[in-house]
Amino acid sequence: QKEVEQNSGPLSVPEGAIASLNCTYSDRGSQSFFWYRQYSGKSPELIMSIYSNGDKEDGRFTAQLNKASQYVSLLIRDSQPSDSATYLCAVGRVKLVFGQGTRLTINP
């Protein structure tokens, strides 16, 4: 069974701080790595994709991938209350396996 594990939450971070979300995966053949944000009662929304080792930055978000360690992370800089949501890590090739999600709360 291919697995994706995320750090257990909930995670609480003060406004303006850096939020760090982590994910490990079991399938070494995985080629595509994604972070989705899901607000309560809504469907997941793609916020970051990464395909090769290293860092990828997009605004306040940075995704990091280390295939040797089978590890993906998401950093959110200057956290805002609107970042409060559940963050899902997804890993795979054509079809994705999702982690259970980490609930993040940004405290004003």
Place this chain on the structure above:
Amino acid sequence: DVKVTQSSRYLVKRTGEKVFLECVQDMDHENMFWYRQDPGLGLRLIYFSYDVKMKEKGDIPEGYSVSREKKERFSLILESASTNQTSMYLCASSLDRRNYGYTFGSGTRLTVV
């Protein structure tokens, strides 16, 4: 933007009923997927399709079937609804085998009573 539309936001059905959940995408995506999402269990893949009339089982296909007669439409069928199929059902699509990520529909909250 790609739009994935699920026909119903909320559904209430009785045990034993045959239930159809419809999903339509408007950007000529090859791949379509059905997941269910439950608290503590996350998103689990039920069925997926790489092309018209093509389907493959996911991790939890029991009690479900699918139909893809046209490229833009992927239907999930609950042959005989049971209470343990009460869940949030999410449809998603992606462009092709180069996985650039899924676009999800807004979800259908199904309650079986």
